[in-house]
Amino acid sequence: MGEARHPNRILRGMTNDQLETMPSDWQRALAVVAHPDDLEYGCAAAVAAWTDAGKEVAYVLATRGEAGIDGLAPATCGPLREQEQRASAAVVGVDTVEFLDHKDGVIEYGIALRRDIAAAIRRHRPELVITLNHRDTWGNTFWNTPDHRAVGRATLDAAADAGNRWIFPELTEQGLEPWNGVRWVAVAGSTSPTHAVDAGPGFERSVRSLLEHQAYIKGLTDEDPEAYVRTFLEANVQRSADRFGGRPAVAFEVFSR
Template structure:
């Protein structure tokens, strides 16, 4: 097992491209908290409002609720810029329209770093990835590849299991837990038997476990997919 590479530091703006509310909090939020604490800017762009994500709640009610939870969650880790694109939750596809929206966001925000979702079929044997995530991740890669070389952000990372780079987030764990727990209604319905903060802590602990291949510290991990 080779050691992970420290995440680049010579950048100022990152664009996190994800499919649904709560996607940043399931793996990126601890790193985002560190970066914003260092004065870097992170922008969240979400393909959908997660309107199909709360069982027993109509999309017209769930969508605005989940947007509000995402904005509150983002603020905890220092992200003020959060946008929602209105693509259909649970039916996100790698379409020309989605790729165009991704390109528009990249050109407008002008980030040096793109953070995207894991696009592989399984997180581990027996743990399949969501179709929305796979379609969205493929759209991000294709959109990036259509950009003129001079317009491409320097790095494109996916937040997934095949990590190449890592960020020491030892001091950001509590912020990450609070950020995920801000999705209170969503988590309360997802697992009514487990307190929301306990759900959040368990997930953050899984995603930021100490890494023997990164000095034994707690780390948020990313896979480098593209670089210029």
């Protein structure tokens, strides 16, 4: 998920408390992550279920993942991973994919990143915002990357920034009116999930979606791509099943606003 240097993460520290069903009384969602493939490793099965239900989901990526494949120079890698991300999103019914062009591997949490994400939220006007684990670890000693931490934290902050006309007033001058309609921010890959989406209906499309990242996967493992993808995603959705009525699930930590 994210960059080839990442370990195969195992989320730990989960409790036996049952997960609630994700809110469904919304129409527009915006997913904001650091790299191509972050959403496919994290929550594509949920996205497929949402678009099947007629909901609108857009993707915003902070980088083009240009530093993610050791054997490819960034100038070659970035356009290739952008192409793979657009194809991957289409598999789960997402047509809108935007890139903020922050530099892969060295994204900085700060005003510039918050402003860019707040602008995206104002453009798309979502009720639900989705991001990836913003905490230091994936559980115990599985260290998270700076890019994920920066983008996740900035997204949580930008959900509020987007609704305050006195924060980043230049966005209003550019025609992006404040949007205070974000009702939830849902964090995928959290070690403290609170809610879940049934992964069954969208699972096969989530497999096909991740498989669109062929160049990245080939740079990550010598294993057969489909076997690798299916094994990873099956383990991921089964991890929360005992807290969701025995059903394979995509889990989220949901912050209400």
